[in-house]
Amino acid sequence: MSQSLVDDPAEAALGLARPVEAGSGPEPGRRMDVRRGLRFAVRRPGLLLSVVVLVLVVLASFWPGLFTSQDPLKSVPSQNFRGPSGSHWFGTDELGRDVFSRVVHGAQLSLKATLIAVLVAFVVGGLLGLVAGFVGRWVDDVLMRFVDVLLSIPALFMSLALVTALGYGTVKVAVAVGIASVAAFARVARAEVLRVRQAVFVEASRASGARWYSVLGRHVLPNAAGPVIVLATLDFGSSILAVSALSFLGYGAPPPAPEWGTLISDGRNYLANAWWLTALPGLAIAATVLATNRIARALDGEWSRQP
Amino acid sequence: MRRYVIKRLAQAVGVLWAAYTVSFLVLNWLPGDPVTAMASAGMDSGDVDPARLAALRHEYGFDKPVLVQYADYLGQAVLGDFGGSVATGRPVTSTLADALPQTLQLTGAAILLAVLLGGGLAVLATYTARRWLRQLLLSLPPLGVSVPTFWVGLLLVEMFSFRLHWFPAFGNDGLKGLVLPALTLAVPTGAQIAQVLAKSLLTALDQAYVETARAKGAGRWRVHLRHALRNASLPALTVVGLLVGQLIAGSVVVETVFSRDGLGRVTAAAVTAQDIPVVQGVVAFGALIFVTTNLVIDLIYPLLDPRIVVASDRRAALA
Numbered sequence: 001m002s003q004s005l006v007d008d009p010a011e012a013a014l015g016l017a018r019p020v021e022a023g024s025g026p027e028p029g030r031r032m033d034v035r036r037g038l039r040f041a042v043r044r045p046g047l048l049l050s051v052v053v054l055v056l057v058v059l060a061s062f063w064p065g066l067f068t069s070q071d072p073l074k075s076v077p078s079q080n081f082r083g084p085s086g087s088h089w090f091g092t093d094e095l096g097r098d099v100f101s102r103v104v105h106g107a108q109l110s111l112k113a114t115l116i117a118v119l120v121a122f123v124v125g126g127l128l129g130l131v132a133g134f135v136g137r138w139v140d141d142v143l144m145r146f147v148d149v150l151l152s153i154p155a156l157f158m159s160l161a162l163v164t165a166l167g168y169g170t171v172k173v174a175v176a177v178g179i180a181s182v183a184a185f186a187r188v189a190r191a192e193v194l195r196v197r198q199a200v201f202v203e204a205s206r207a208s209g210a211r212w213y214s215v216l217g218r219h220v221l222p223n224a225a226g227p228v229i230v231l232a233t234l235d236f237g238s239s240i241l242a243v244s245a246l247s248f249l250g251y252g253a254p255p256p257a258p259e260w261g262t263l264i265s266d267g268r269n270y271l272a273n274a275w276w277l278t279a280l281p282g283l284a285i286a287a288t289v290l291a292t293n294r295i296a297r298a299l300d301g302e303w304s305r306q307p
Numbered sequence: 308m309r310r311y312v313i314k315r316l317a318q319a320v321g322v323l324w325a326a327y328t329v330s331f332l333v334l335n336w337l338p339g340d341p342v343t344a345m346a347s348a349g350m351d352s353g354d355v356d357p358a359r360l361a362a363l364r365h366e367y368g369f370d371k372p373v374l375v376q377y378a379d380y381l382g383q384a385v386l387g388d389f390g391g392s393v394a395t396g397r398p399v400t401s402t403l404a405d406a407l408p409q410t411l412q413l414t415g416a417a418i419l420l421a422v423l424l425g426g427g428l429a430v431l432a433t434y435t436a437r438r439w440l441r442q443l444l445l446s447l448p449p450l451g452v453s454v455p456t457f458w459v460g461l462l463l464v465e466m467f468s469f470r471l472h473w474f475p476a477f478g479n480d481g482l483k484g485l486v487l488p489a490l491t492l493a494v495p496t497g498a499q500i501a502q503v504l505a506k507s508l509l510t511a512l513d514q515a516y517v518e519t520a521r522a523k524g525a526g527r528w529r530v531h532l533r534h535a536l537r538n539a540s541l542p543a544l545t546v547v548g549l550l551v552g553q554l555i556a557g558s559v560v561v562e563t564v565f566s567r568d569g570l571g572r573v574t575a576a577a578v579t580a581q582d583i584p585v586v587q588g589v590v591a592f593g594a595l596i597f598v599t600t601n602l603v604i605d606l607i608y609p610l611l612d613p614r615i616v617v618a619s620d621r622r623a624a625l626a
Contacts (some may be wrong), residue, residue: 151331156560248563278461282458
């Protein structure tokens with residue numbers, strides 16, 4: 001779509017700062033690293049909190065039993081529509097199920113879907129960008145025009161078209177979300193490969209007779225991976241949002257599975273008398289996304305820019 | 308200039324064609340058999356009458372080779388005919404055209420709000436000399452991009468419809484019914500505009516021409532708006548172009564939350580019914596909007612920054 005001069009702001013739109021030269025400067029000692037890490041974290045309480053939130057969410061998705069002993073599917077009709085309290089932190093829903101335990105158990109489904117989405121986007125987009133950047137010439141032209149086309153279809157429409165074709169379910173929704181964000185990965189990966197490919201050390205290894213695959217594996221891949229991984233952390237947040245939007249629309253796991261988006265769309269019917277059914281699960285989504293975005297921002301430059 | 312316009316037009320048409328092709332392939336080639344899906348919409352698949360399947364196959368041309376189908380559909384799509392909806396039997400084009408005005412109202416209002424709120428926030432945050440105010444303002448955009456749109460919408464309904472009774476919770480009636488949906492849709496867009504604009508404003512304020520303007524005695528406010536903002540608005544404009552497609556697509560969620568009629572509701576219903584012609588039409592329309600907006604923005608650029616045409620002409624001369 002956009003050409004040359006117009007390219008720069010478009011990249012700024014993606015929120016990606018120019019990466020620093022990987023592996024520049026002497027390797028600092030291990031102890032220095034730890035101290036530097038501690039100082040970095042202590043000066044940023046928001047970042048520290050984000051890490052804690054993310055760790056809790058990951059723990060919840062693997063061992064939900066750590067946080068709640070209540071069954072997310074067990075309904076106690078006499079206990080329905082109880083507001084948040086000591087025994088039910090997030091209250092209970094229309095069937096008397098404990099909403100907190102549904103959110104905790106839902107983390108597993110939602111996080112699994114998000115991971116699949118990011119992985120699909122990372123692998124497919126990364127490969128496209130890698131091939132385009134490394135092979136160059138007409139392959140580059142063809143692949144990048146294809147990526148431009150993917151960019152021209154709004155992400156949600158692309159996901160919806162894929163859901164129409166593939167059908168419903170957590171995994172299918174995840175794949176649909178992943179494919180929809182392939183384009184961004186392809187662009188960043190290609191830009192990085194192009195940047196590294198022109199570096200002097202790549203030229204030197206070529207000149208000293210290294211095969212293309214060893215140049216690729218030893219020099220290009222390790223040095224180009226950083227910004228793509230940063231993009232993956234950024235994409236994690238937007239994938240959580242996209243997956244939960246699709247499951248809110250009803251294309252995710254069938255009920256009574258407690259996917260985060262589904263929880264909110266269930267609660268929507270009782271908005272007037274039970275605010276906690278929508279507000280609190282939504283808060284869980286927002287907190288998770290906020291935390292991953294904050295961590296992504298820290299990875300994206302803050303760490304390397306510090307004195 | 309003419310060369311620039313023609314080149315951009317040709318590119319736009321090419322992208323549109325390719326977007327149509329990609330969506331055609333996605334919808335017609337992937338594992339699911341569209342006809343079985345259509346015939347069994349709403350019921351369990353498996354027990355569908357084979358004669359009905361064959362009839363549907365013939366009606367939609369699925370018994371022909373894929374390439375022939377593609378050529379048929381593309382030929383009709385160029386003329387603005389996307390076939391008939393499977394669920395309702397109405398032509399796709401008129402289904403979309405009927406739903407469009409409501410959605411254009413919604414997205415138009417949303418983009419207006421997003422530019423005003425997002426732009427205002429960025430200008431204020433970079434202008435203010437109070438550190439706490441700046442930090443408070445700059446902490447809002449990251450929050451705005453992290454909250455699920457449907458959640459924001461539901462919270463607004465809960466607050467302003469059910470508690471305060473200021474605005475209606477559902478439906479399409481008038482300006483009052485537009486406020487909450489537009490605000491909901493504007494939150495992520497405005498936040499992204501604010502992020503980009505604040506960043507480029509800070510960069511612009513460091514430039515030499517700003518210092519020159521100051522040295523010549525221009526007031527702070529004047530320097531900020533007349534000199535820095537004008538130069539900093541280019542990246543923000545690009546972002547608006549990229550976000551328009553997202554806004555149109557966002558109407559699917561927002562219209563569902565507020566039970567508004569419009570393109571988004573039509574889309575959601577079509578996906579639920581696996582109504583492939585309608586979904587295909589919606590995707591093509593989304594690409595059309597995206598490509599047109601970006602074409603217009605690319606054509607506005609030279610007016611804001613004459614260097615762009617000069618550069619592209621020089622490159623064309625070199626090529």
